[in-house]
Amino acid sequence: MNIADAAKHTGLSSKTIRYYEQQQIIPPAKRGDNGYRQYDKEQLERLLFIKRARALGFSLSDSHELLLISQDSERTSAAVKQKAERHLHTVNQQIEQLQQMRDVLEGVVGQCLGDDQAHCPILDKLTQG
């Protein structure tokens, strides 16, 4: 299976897959006689694992570590839970920050008439704090 098929099966782009290999997020793919990368089920599973971790917002580095942990028979769920809880914490912080932005934005957008006048509460907010 060539990289384009692996891309279709995983929903990643060929470029992204090569990038993951270059960054050593996944082990290097085997090569055919023509030098093309070859993908088997095992490699596809690794790619999907990374994709799912990324979809939950984990960094590539964290996704990589989680993949290694998942392959470690000596692992403990405590180690995984700790990483997930930390990530959950940062996600919650991001949400709070964005919600504060949204609240302020909704406030000033609601006050702005949006007409052809120069006066604008949005600019007032940015000018005066």
Add this chain to the structure above:
Amino acid sequence: MNIADAAKHTGLSSKTIRYYEQQQIIPPAKRGDNGYRQYDKEQLERLLFIKRARALGFSLSDSHELLLISQDSERTSAAVKQKAERHLHTVNQQIEQLQQMRDVLEGVVGQCLGDDQAHCPILDKLTQG
């Protein structure tokens, strides 16, 4: 007023202020005889404007455009409102995405015992989708 004082007054770093100038987000600061950048009230106001726009999540590019608009006597509040509404929309999308992540994370973290066993619902989620 040297750049370090401008940094203290605005809460930006000296590096950030130089970066904004280099990126032409703000007009270049006047220079003293020694070549040092000099900041007056007007420049400080511009820096604060950018800082406030960034705090609301606007990109540097958008912040720059908003600054230009704010200085344009021909401006209309409609132009500002449009930019703000678009931004608000993307902020809302980001919030939704993060909330979905959080919901899934909270679900699997809640199911994970976090003990010294290998079994882990978090890894199950990443492995099986």
Add this chain to the structure above:
DNA sequence: ATTTGACCTTACTGCTACTGTAACCTTTAC
């Protein structure tokens, strides 16, 4: 047999919004 188009390869650049580092000059305090 050749040409076309789709695919593959590596290598390099660009994106956002900075931060860090290096090498060097100026000012200020002691």
Add this chain to the structure above:
DNA sequence: GTAAAGGTTACAGTAGCAGTAAGGTCAAAT
């Protein structure tokens, strides 16, 4: 005189890719 604190430019690094160039390969149509 000297040392600390601040200023200057310029270049590299960060995250996670996407875009582009220049070229090799493969399968099918002509």
